[in-house]
Amino acid sequence: MALGKDYATQECSIASALEVIGERWTLLVIRDAFYGVRRYNDFLVHLGIPRAVLASRLQTLTAQGILEKRRYQESPPRDEYVLTDRGIALWPTLRALGLWGREHLTQRRLRIFRHADCGTELGPYSDCPSCGTVVAVGDVEVVPGPDLSREPADPVSRALLKPKRLLRPVETDPA
Amino acid sequence: MALGKDYATQECSIASALEVIGERWTLLVIRDAFYGVRRYNDFLVHLGIPRAVLASRLQTLTAQGILEKRRYQESPPRDEYVLTDRGIALWPTLRALGLWGREHLTQRRLRIFRHADCGTELGPYSDCPSCGTVVAVGDVEVVPGPDLSREPADPVSRALLKPKRLLRPVETDPA
DNA sequence: CGTTGTTGGTTCATTGACCGAACCGACTGG
DNA sequence: CCAGTCGGTTCGGTCAATGAACCAACAACG
Numbered sequence: 483m484a485l486g487k488d489y490a491t492q493e494c495s496i497a498s499a500l501e502v503i504g505e506r507w508t509l510l511v512i513r514d515a516f517y518g519v520r521r522y523n524d525f526l527v528h529l530g531i532p533r534a535v536l537a538s539r540l541q542t543l544t545a546q547g548i549l550e551k552r553r554y555q556e557s558p559p560r561d562e563y564v565l566t567d568r569g570i571a572l573w574p575t576l577r578a579l580g581l582w583g584r585e586h587l588t589q590r591r592l593r594i595f596r597h598a599d600c601g602t603e604l605g606p607y608s609d610c611p612s613c614g615t616v617v618a619v620g621d622v623e624v625v626p627g628p629d630l631s632r633e634p635a636d637p638v639s640r641a642l643l644k645p646k647r648l649l650r651p652v653e654t655d656p657a
Numbered sequence: 658m659a660l661g662k663d664y665a666t667q668e669c670s671i672a673s674a675l676e677v678i679g680e681r682w683t684l685l686v687i688r689d690a691f692y693g694v695r696r697y698n699d700f701l702v703h704l705g706i707p708r709a710v711l712a713s714r715l716q717t718l719t720a721q722g723i724l725e726k727r728r729y730q731e732s733p734p735r736d737e738y739v740l741t742d743r744g745i746a747l748w749p750t751l752r753a754l755g756l757w758g759r760e761h762l763t764q765r766r767l768r769i770f771r772h773a774d775c776g777t778e779l780g781p782y783s784d785c786p787s788c789g790t791v792v793a794v795g796d797v798e799v800v801p802g803p804d805l806s807r808e809p810a811d812p813v814s815r816a817l818l819k820p821k822r823l824l825r826p827v828e829t830d831p832a
Numbered sequence: 833c834g835t836t837g838t839t840g841g842t843t844c845a846t847t848g849a850c851c852g853a854a855c856c857g858a859c860t861g862g
Numbered sequence: 863c864c865a866g867t868c869g870g871t872t873c874g875g876t877c878a879a880t881g882a883a884c885c886a887a888c889a890a891c892g
Binding site: 710 | 850851852853858859860
């Protein structure tokens, strides 16, 4: 966010948060990380983000302790980017933002979030109405909603058509 | 957010939301609106935002139906900007973002949000732990926390040192 | 062994958003 | 008549975002 002037004058935790995750594309990268996207190329094709911007965002998110860069194979050396606890703690924010967008902007049900244990759709605060508990992020299952396109262009979106748990890695088609 | 490329490819309510409120400064303008800031000049001094940017943000937020421009005096004609229902619906997002910033970034208690009826500090979902209900935005009282500076430079910050309800207009010192 | 393809970047020129300062019109109060 | 306030607009300079090109490391193929 460091553009000429930052929000430093603000004594406010919202401003501090926006310093870190308020830049263009940043929150979408984090959203994808919740969806199980972990690799540079998958972020690239799924977001349609310029390569240089993605590299920069991944670096600052890693530096801020929101993502963790983890070597998952040597030769060729390949790293994946995974959410840390600090990153996972952003789930309520993302959830609130998504709900607002759905209700006041798109009016469409693109993705549905359910409690994996019982299949009940989550309440606004990631609570399970039937179990009466707050559902941990890892126990949330995402399924495509009725208004989501069934034939997306990129392989990552296609992989996301299958129901899956948040945080679990997506399996991109080797096709 | 329209910079060369927008998020149009994304089928996602989060992306749609960010199209509208994801620009630099926008969310801070909305935060100030919750704090009762309504006038151009008050936004200006409290945020330290460039004038042109503020004018642009107020215009797009008004066009998006998040703020409403309301004439409050003729001669000289003066307008104030007030949150609409759509804007007020952003409260859970702001709350989640502020909590995340406080817990994972600043580690400071700058402002405390309480249930005006009983004085109990709000839970993470704007719930009142003692009443057991979700508190309406208009019934939330903001009081300065222990880590907030007691002698801010600008008059708006000074006015915000007094406990006040969200959405109620700030009374800036005529001093 | 050479060629091609994949992955994860970096570099570069262009575009456009943000910045701060100056300016301006309508009005008020002295 | 003059200074001051309010709510902007205008303008030149700077800095970030964009998209295309380039590149290094390695694998797989023939």
